[in-house]
Amino acid sequence: xSKDAPLTxxxxxxxxxxxxxxxxxxxxxxxxxxxxxxxxxxxxxxxxGNATWINPGAIAPISLPGLWRKVPGFLLDRTGPFTxxxxxxxxxxxxxxxxxxxxxxxDRIATSARQRYPLCKGTVVDHRNYAAxxxxxxxxxxxxxxxxxxxxxxxxxxxRIWSLRREFGVRFSEIxxxxxxxxQPELSxxxxxxxxxxxxxxxxxxxxxxxxxxxxLEARGMRRIAGRATGFVMERGRLxxxxxxxxxxxxxxxxxxxxxxxxxxxxxAGDRVPLISExxxxxxxxxxxxxxxxxxxxxxGQMGVVxxxxxxxxxxxxxxxxxxxxxxxxxxxxLLGYARKMFPExxxxxxxxxxxxxxxxxxxxxxxxxCIGFASRSRDILHAFGHAHTGLTQAPATGKLVAALIDGxxxxxxxxxxxxxxxxx
Ligand SMILES: Cc1cc2nc3c(=O)[nH]c(=O)nc-3n(C[C@H](O)[C@H](O)[C@H](O)COP(=O)(O)OP(=O)(O)OC[C@H]3O[C@@H](n4cnc5c(N)ncnc54)[C@H](O)[C@@H]3O)c2cc1C
Numbered sequence: 001x002s003k004d005a006p007l008t009x010x011x012x013x014x015x016x017x018x019x020x021x022x023x024x025x026x027x028x029x030x031x032x033x034x035x036x037x038x039x040x041x042x043x044x045x046x047x048x049g050n051a052t053w054i055n056p057g058a059i060a061p062i063s064l065p066g067l068w069r070k071v072p073g074f075l076l077d078r079t080g081p082f083t084x085x086x087x088x089x090x091x092x093x094x095x096x097x098x099x100x101x102x103x104x105x106x107d108r109i110a111t112s113a114r115q116r117y118p119l120c121k122g123t124v125v126d127h128r129n130y131a132a133x134x135x136x137x138x139x140x141x142x143x144x145x146x147x148x149x150x151x152x153x154x155x156x157x158x159x160r161i162w163s164l165r166r167e168f169g170v171r172f173s174e175i176x177x178x179x180x181x182x183x184q185p186e187l188s189x190x191x192x193x194x195x196x197x198x199x200x201x202x203x204x205x206x207x208x209x210x211x212x213x214x215x216x217l218e219a220r221g222m223r224r225i226a227g228r229a230t231g232f233v234m235e236r237g238r239l240x241x242x243x244x245x246x247x248x249x250x251x252x253x254x255x256x257x258x259x260x261x262x263x264x265x266x267x268x269a270g271d272r273v274p275l276i277s278e279x280x281x282x283x284x285x286x287x288x289x290x291x292x293x294x295x296x297x298x299x300x301g302q303m304g305v306v307x308x309x310x311x312x313x314x315x316x317x318x319x320x321x322x323x324x325x326x327x328x329x330x331x332x333x334x335l336l337g338y339a340r341k342m343f344p345e346x347x348x349x350x351x352x353x354x355x356x357x358x359x360x361x362x363x364x365x366x367x368x369x370x371c372i373g374f375a376s377r378s379r380d381i382l383h384a385f386g387h388a389h390t391g392l393t394q395a396p397a398t399g400k401l402v403a404a405l406i407d408g409x410x411x412x413x414x415x416x417x418x419x420x421x422x423x424x425x
Contacts, residue, residue: 041210063103209408
């Protein structure tokens with residue numbers, strides 16, 4: 001609980017990041033106003049349709065040394081896990097160049113891992129605690145998560161990433177073929193080796209979880225505004241209101257957690273952030289005839305494959321494209337192709353099932369770090385966006401950091417690496 005008079009804090013965006021920030025700010029005794037045009041964790045948000053992984057081992061960025069050699073292939077192969085829409089390429093070329101540069105050597109990867117680790121490490125415990133408070137403990141699964149490989153040599157090719165995880169104390173087990181068959185009998189014999197992140201988990205239904213967190217916040221006094229934030233009223237660096245399409249809302253502080261919608265508001269707060277959408281897709285196959293004990297990630301498809309209350313979800317693909325452009329549903333056919341490849345005995349069922357197809361926007365910076373911390377034009381505005389592939393994992397730590405900065409407490413870890421000002425240099 002804050003030692004000073006309670007503040008009124010406007011949180012912009014009710015995805016998982018805004019909701020976790022709101023919970024932590026409310027815990028300090030402040031009043032929260034949540035501004036969101038859709039339902040909290042609704043289909044409009046990345047937080048709805050992701051792969052459900054909460055993963056303390058998500059410390060490595062996506063851009064790794066040697067990526068530049070693969071980009072031409074990605075541009076030509078329309079069925080791979082990464083694609084750029086040709087017509088959007090000129091607009092994204094600068095971002096792509098920075099993205100590749102950020103991962104160009106292993107020293108940079110080690111630095112990035114050091115900076116990502118505090119955001120990831122406590123995720124399962126934090127989400128378990130929130131879920132218990134919200135009365136939805138059943139949505140948290142803690143059986144681990146497993147990468148599956150055609151064989152050990154493919155795993156060995158990723159040994160630097162796994163060594164890095166080991167250095168940070170991330171526990172994992174190597175699963176040989178017989179054990180893999182025992183754990184997941186339906187999995188195709190194509191996959192003969194697994195690496196299980198023992199302390200990772202899942203939020204079985206992230207949309208329902210976000211809705212439950214919003215109900216908890218409202219029960220504790222949060223005010224919810226069904227509207228879109230459009231700007232800030234500031235004078236000499238002090239914030240007095242957030243403007244919205246529903247009118248102006250007086251507040252002392254604002255947290256910008258609008259996912260892909262954050263860049264234009266960040267600019268008004270003095271920060272130009274190269275934030276683009278790495279669009280991703282999911283398919284959900286109802287009644288698939290398989291129940292996965294642990295979530296899987298096939299090394300060849302690079303997507304999360306998980307059991308959810310609605311069915312088997314395959315979530316992945318990276319498509320650099322305008323967030324407002326029509327989805328390219330062929331990306332979901334690629335995911336379905338992997339469902340058939342991974343579970344050949346069930347493939348017939350998949351052909352007749354009523355598949356839910358979804359596209360969402362990962363809010364991505366080129367250096368795989370979110371923007372968290374004070375805005376340049378006002379210390380009353382705090383950024384909390386840009387979590388790309390790992391926002392579900394990193395939301396609780398982000399919320400704690402933002403709450404500490406608002407409250408003037410010693411931050412739980414160093415906020416400097418996440419400052420939006422790094423892009424001004
Ligand atoms: C296919 C896929 C798989 C993924 N898998 C995982 C995974 O397994 N594990 C993991 O950790 N992460 C995963 N992610 C990433 C994760 O989903 C995102 O990083 C995270 O959901 C981002 O949360 P957010 O709250 O920042 O944004 P969002 O969830 O997008 O929420 C932002 C909210 O802000 C609202 N908004 C926008 N503009 C405004 C405005 N002007 N005013 C008010 N509100 C506004 C939007 O309506 C939206 O509801 C995945 C993402 C995708 C697409």
